[in-house]
Amino acid sequence: MDLELRRTSLRDRVPTAFWWALLPALAGFLVHLQTIDTRTVNGESSCDYVDYARIASAIALAVLAVAGVVQDRRKPHREWRIGTPLALVVAAALLVLAGYHLLVGLGLVGGPCN
Numbered sequence: 001m002d003l004e005l006r007r008t009s010l011r012d013r014v015p016t017a018f019w020w021a022l023l024p025a026l027a028g029f030l031v032h033l034q035t036i037d038t039r040t041v042n043g044e045s046s047c048d049y050v051d052y053a054r055i056a057s058a059i060a061l062a063v064l065a066v067a068g069v070v071q072d073r074r075k076p077h078r079e080w081r082i083g084t085p086l087a088l089v090v091a092a093a094l095l096v097l098a099g100y101h102l103l104v105g106l107g108l109v110g111g112p113c114n
Helices: 002-006 016-020 022-030 052-074 084-105
Strands: 034-041 044-051
Touching: 016 022, 016 052, 016 084, 022 052, 022 084, 034 052, 044 052, 044 084, 052 084
Parallel strands: none
Antiparallel strands: 034 044
């Protein structure tokens, strides 16, 4: 068993949730399901923009970030883990990306209305 623990590759040590997080991370940039509403009242124009695909990507990334940390902590042997500090760094990066996708999805950053 000790030899098996030493042969564990980094790919096997990274929690599955972190690997799955690649899909919504990329989908947030590539897939768009958006609505744009423009209107003019008394010469004053306004614009509303929402990208539902980006909002869904943000939610999925946040869930998978937390799930990845939990998966890493639940591994029975320390040698099978990537380690709590690294898991927290990866989770923080995923949460920052989720925040970006959420802000863009809500039209607060970027988008046609800004």
